[in-house]
Amino acid sequence: MASSSVAPSGSVFRRPLATKGWGSWLTTVDHKKIGKMYGFTAFAFFLIGGLEAVFIRLQLAEADASVLSAEVYNQFFTMHGITMIFLVVMPMAAAFFNFLIPLQIGARDVAFPRLNAFSYWAFLFGGLFLYSSFIFGGAPNGGWFGYAPLSTSTSGLNMAYYGVGLQILGISSLAASVNFITTILNMRAPGLTMMRLPVFIWMSLVVNFLLLFAMPVIAVALFQLTFDKVFFTSFFQAATGGDPVLWQHLFWLFGHPEVYILILPAMGMVSEILPVFSRKPLFGYAAVVFAGAAIGFMGWGVWAHHMFAVGLGPVANSAFALSTMFIAVPTGIKIFNWVFTMWGGKIRFTTPMLFAIGFVAMFTIGGLSGVMHAIVPHDAQQTDTYFVVAHFHYVLFGGALFGIMGGMYFWWPKLFGKMLDERLGKIHFWLWFVGFNLAFGPMHIAGLLGQPRRTYVYGEELGSSVERWNQVSTLGSLIIVVSVVVFIWNAWKTYRSDEIAPHDPWDARTLEWLTPTPVPEHNFDVIPTVTHRDEFWHRKYAEDDAGRAVPVPAGASEDHAAEHGEHEEHIHMPDPSYWPLVLSAGLPFIGYGVIYKSIIWAVIGLVLLLTGVYGWQLEPVAEGDE
Amino acid sequence: MSTAAHETSLGLDHRKVAIWAFLGSEFLFFGAFISSFLLYQNDVNEGPGVELFDIPFTSVSSFVLLMSSVTMVLAHSAHVRGDMRRMRLWVLATAFQGMVFIGGQVFEFTTFVKEGMAFTTSPFSSAFFALTGFHGAHVTVGILMLLSLAGLTKLDRVKPDQHIKTEMIGLYWHFVDIIWIIIFTVVYLIPAG
Ligand code: HEM
Ligand SMILES: [Cu+2]
Numbered sequence: 001m002a003s004s005s006v007a008p009s010g011s012v013f014r015r016p017l018a019t020k021g022w023g024s025w026l027t028t029v030d031h032k033k034i035g036k037m038y039g040f041t042a043f044a045f046f047l048i049g050g051l052e053a054v055f056i057r058l059q060l061a062e063a064d065a066s067v068l069s070a071e072v073y074n075q076f077f078t079m080h081g082i083t084m085i086f087l088v089v090m091p092m093a094a095a096f097f098n099f100l101i102p103l104q105i106g107a108r109d110v111a112f113p114r115l116n117a118f119s120y121w122a123f124l125f126g127g128l129f130l131y132s133s134f135i136f137g138g139a140p141n142g143g144w145f146g147y148a149p150l151s152t153s154t155s156g157l158n159m160a161y162y163g164v165g166l167q168i169l170g171i172s173s174l175a176a177s178v179n180f181i182t183t184i185l186n187m188r189a190p191g192l193t194m195m196r197l198p199v200f201i202w203m204s205l206v207v208n209f210l211l212l213f214a215m216p217v218i219a220v221a222l223f224q225l226t227f228d229k230v231f232f233t234s235f236f237q238a239a240t241g242g243d244p245v246l247w248q249h250l251f252w253l254f255g256h257p258e259v260y261i262l263i264l265p266a267m268g269m270v271s272e273i274l275p276v277f278s279r280k281p282l283f284g285y286a287a288v289v290f291a292g293a294a295i296g297f298m299g300w301g302v303w304a305h306h307m308f309a310v311g312l313g314p315v316a317n318s319a320f321a322l323s324t325m326f327i328a329v330p331t332g333i334k335i336f337n338w339v340f341t342m343w344g345g346k347i348r349f350t351t352p353m354l355f356a357i358g359f360v361a362m363f364t365i366g367g368l369s370g371v372m373h374a375i376v377p378h379d380a381q382q383t384d385t386y387f388v389v390a391h392f393h394y395v396l397f398g399g400a401l402f403g404i405m406g407g408m409y410f411w412w413p414k415l416f417g418k419m420l421d422e423r424l425g426k427i428h429f430w431l432w433f434v435g436f437n438l439a440f441g442p443m444h445i446a447g448l449l450g451q452p453r454r455t456y457v458y459g460e461e462l463g464s465s466v467e468r469w470n471q472v473s474t475l476g477s478l479i480i481v482v483s484v485v486v487f488i489w490n491a492w493k494t495y496r497s498d499e500i501a502p503h504d505p506w507d508a509r510t511l512e513w514l515t516p517t518p519v520p521e522h523n524f525d526v527i528p529t530v531t532h533r534d535e536f537w538h539r540k541y542a543e544d545d546a547g548r549a550v551p552v553p554a555g556a557s558e559d560h561a562a563e564h565g566e567h568e569e570h571i572h573m574p575d576p577s578y579w580p581l582v583l584s585a586g587l588p589f590i591g592y593g594v595i596y597k598s599i600i601w602a603v604i605g606l607v608l609l610l611t612g613v614y615g616w617q618l619e620p621v622a623e624g625d626e
Numbered sequence: 627m628s629t630a631a632h633e634t635s636l637g638l639d640h641r642k643v644a645i646w647a648f649l650g651s652e653f654l655f656f657g658a659f660i661s662s663f664l665l666y667q668n669d670v671n672e673g674p675g676v677e678l679f680d681i682p683f684t685s686v687s688s689f690v691l692l693m694s695s696v697t698m699v700l701a702h703s704a705h706v707r708g709d710m711r712r713m714r715l716w717v718l719a720t721a722f723q724g725m726v727f728i729g730g731q732v733f734e735f736t737t738f739v740k741e742g743m744a745f746t747t748s749p750f751s752s753a754f755f756a757l758t759g760f761h762g763a764h765v766t767v768g769i770l771m772l773l774s775l776a777g778l779t780k781l782d783r784v785k786p787d788q789h790i791k792t793e794m795i796g797l798y799w800h801f802v803d804i805i806w807i808i809i810f811t812v813v814y815l816i817p818a819g
Contacts, residue, residue, distance in 0.1 A: 111640040111643075111644065112640070112644065174648075174651060177647070177651075178644050178647045178648050178651075179644070181643070181644075181647050182640050182643045182644045182647065185635065185636055185643055186634040186635050186636050186638065186640055186643050187634065187635060187640075188635045192635075212647055212650060212651045213650070213651060213654050215651065216651050216652065216654040216655035216658065217654055217655075217658045219655060220655060220658035220659055220662070221658070223756065223760075224662065224752075224756065227745075227752065227756065231745060231746060232746050233745060233746050233749075233752040233756075234746070234748070234749050234752060235662070235666075235749065235752055235753070240671065240748070240749070241666075241669040241671050241748060241749045242666075242669075242749045243665060243666075243749075246662060246665060250658060250662075253658075614774075617774070617778075618783065
C-alpha cells in the first residue's frame, strides 16, 4: 500500500508523507483532494445509475416490451434510486462540503482531517459493497425505501445487501456530519460571525445536523431489517406478530429529512451563484437563512405524508397534510428571495447562472406537485403512479442535480485551476434542460392516466396515448445522455488545455476566491479577518456617494495574488495517513460476514477495523494533535 | 481547557464539540430502539414476557454501572491534577464496574434463553435483546477505550496534560450510563410496576 510514500524506516507506524503521485491519493487527508475524490466517485456512480435509468426507459418505451425481465427491472429501478440518492447526490454534496467549507470560512482544513478521509473511504466501500451484490447473486430489488414485509420475507440476499450497504454509507455520513458541524461551528475565521456566513455554509450546517439526527434512525431500521433477513427475527413480519408499518415510520422519519439533505446543499449553491451573476447581494439574507433552518426543523414533523395510503386514520392524515403544507412556506420564501435577487440585477447568463435559473424554475414545478401530494384525496389517486415519479424527479433532478451542475461550472476554476468551456457548457445546459423536461414532464400525464410505478409493463389497456407519452420520456432520457457526453467532453478538453484560470474569474463575493489558483495545500497564507458578509466583495469594492459599487484599487481582484507567495514561512499541515483506509476497509468484510453468517469474514473485518483504530491512535501525531 | 481551545470560534476544543454532536446522534439511535421496544412490549407470541425479569438482580448491576460514573469523574479529576497513578486506578475501577455490568447481562441473557426466550422467539424478545444488546455493545466499547487509556498512560502515550482524552471517554461513559437508566426504567421498572 502506498509504498512510495512510506518512509524508509519501514515501520508501519511511520506516517506516509508523499503529497503527490498515486500513493498520495490513498493516504491524503487534504480536504481539497478528498473533495475531488468524492466528486469523481459520485460522478462515476452517476454514470452507472444513469445507465440503469436508460435501460428502465428503454423497457418502458413500449407497453409490453421485453428489454428487461421483471426481476432485472426490479433490481435496476431499486439500484437506480439507491445509487442516485446515496451514491450520487449525497456524495456530490459531500464533495462540495469538503472542498468549500474550509475555504469559505477561512480555515486551513476541516476539524478532523483523518476522519474526513475515513468518511470518503467508507462511502466508496459502501458503494462497492452494494454493487458487488450484482456479482454475488442479485442486487437489491425491493425499492429504495425497502418496504417490509417485501424486503424482509423474500428469499435471497438481495435486500440483505441493501440493509448492510446502507448501514456502511450511514456510518460514512455520520462521521462526515460530526466533522463538518465541528468545522463550521468552531473554525470560522476571526470576525466571521454566524450571520456573516455564506448561505452555502448555513445550508451545509443544516444538512449536517439533519444527517446527524436522521442517520441513527435509519441505522436502527436497517439493523432490524438485517436481523429479520439473516437471523429470522420478526420485527417486520406480520405472521409472527411484527408490524411492517414500523418500518415505514422509521424509514420515513429518516426519509423525509433525507429529501432536504438532498436539496438544501443545492439551494446553498444556487444562493451563491445567483448574486454573483446578478451583481447584487442576495435578497433577504436573513430570511433565506432562517427559512433554511426552519425547513430543517419542520422536516421532522411531516414524515407520514409518505404513508397516507397505509391507513393511519383521518386524524393522523389531516395533521400530516397540514404540517406538509406549512413546510411549503419557508420553501416559498426562498424561491421569492432568489427571484428578487435577480430582479433588477445586471444579469450575466453564464453557464452556472443558467443552471441556477433552471434550478429555481424546475424546483418550483416539483414543489408545486409536492403540495398536491399533501392533499390526502389527491395523494390517494397519485400514489404509486408515475405522477409521483415525475414529482420527485423534478425535485431531485430538476432541483438537486441542476444546482450541483451549476456549482460544478461555478467552482471548477477553483477546483481544477481551469475554466470549463462556456460554449460547450451552454450546449450541455440546453440539451440537459430540454431532455429533462421531455423525460419527466410527460410522466405527470402518464401518471394521471393511471400508469403504475415500479412495474415493468403497463399493458395496452392504458391506451395508446400513455404509450406515446412514454416514448417522449424515453427520447428525453436519451437527450440527457447526449448532454452528459457533452459535459464529459468539456471536462476532458479543459483537462487537456493549459490555460490557467484567473483567481477570481467571476468577480465573486466569498472568501474561497481570495485564494490563489490552484489553491495551495494550506489554503491561506494568512487567515483572513472578516468584517462583512460577502467579505471578498467588500475588499474589492466600495460605495461611491451615489451608493454605486466602485472598485477599490488596492484590493482589486488580481492584486491579492501578490499577498500570497511572499510568506515563505512553513505552515505545517497534518501528515497523510493510511489508517482511515485500513479502518474503513474493515466495514465491508464485516458486512459480508453478517450476510453470509461467516465468522471468518467478520473476524477479518474486525481485525482491520481495530488495526485501523489503534494505528490511528498511535501514529505519531502531527503538529497540533488532531 | 486544552491548548488549542483559545483559537476556536466557540472557545471549545474541537473534540468536545464533536463528541457532543455524536452523543446527540446516539440519543436518537437509542430512541428508535426504545420506541420499537414499546411497540412490541406485549407481542410475546407463545413465549415468555416481562415476568422473566429479575428486578433485584438487574437493579444491582444497574447500581454498579451507575457508580462507575463516580469513579470516572474521579479519574478525570486525578488526570487534571496530573496524578497519573491515581487516574489509572480510577480508570481501571470504572472499567471493572463496566465488566461487572456486562457479566450480569451475559448471565441474564443466558438465563432468559434457557427459560425459552431467545432472540427470535417473539417481536418482544427481539426488541428486548436488540435494545439491551446494543447498549451492552456500547458499554463494551467503553470498556475497551478505558483499558486502552489506562495502557496508554502507562506507556506514556497519553500525557498528564492530555486530560481531554479522559474527559471525552468520560462523557461517552456518562452518556451510556444515562441511557441505561432510561432503558432500565422503561424496560424493567414500568412494566413491573
Ligand atoms: C438520467 C435521468 C433519469 C432518468 C431517465 C430516470 C428515470 C427513472 C424512472 C423511469 C424511474 C421509475 C422506475 C419505476 O418506478 O419503475 C425512476 C425511479 C427513481 N429515480 Fe430516476 N431517473 C433519472 C435520474 C434520477 C436522479 C438524478 C435521481 C435522484 C437524485 C433519481 C431518483 C430516483 C428514485 C429515488 C427513484 C425511485 C426508485 C424506487 O422506486 O425505488 N433519478 N427513475
Ligand atoms: Cu416527505
